[in-house]
Amino acid sequence: MLLKALRIGLGQIVVFVDWISRPRKLQRSATAQAEVERATADLALYQFHACPFCVKVRRRLHRLNLPVQLRDAKHDAEHRQALERQGGRIKVPCLRIEENGQSTWLYESKAIIAYLEQRFAG
Secondary structure (H helix, E strand, O other): OHHHHHHHHHHHHHHHHHHHOOOOOOOOOHHHHHHHHHHHOOEEEEEOOOOHHHHHHHHHHHHOOOOOEEEEOOOOHHHHHHHHHHHOOOOOOEEEEEEOOEEEEEEOHHHHHHHHHHHHOO
């Protein structure tokens, strides 16, 4: 019970620190941003709100100005089941990438950030 309370408290601290230290968004022309929005329509991040690795990925999404759909795999049973059934395991963060009718499930915050940087930073 005490450990759970400690974990919840630390999670809220992580979220608060993220909120007060959030990086600036990348500025693009309206045309370039519209293209990014079309490209990110097929992405979804399965995450837990207070998970430090999920916060790390969300910070990068914010900095790169990427409107990726966030799916709560902790409190939303439907998203949790999709993550387990289609992704293969309940592990977050996980980026679901839809391309050409195929779904790719990318785990690990470093791999997700590398993918986002490679695809959207330039």
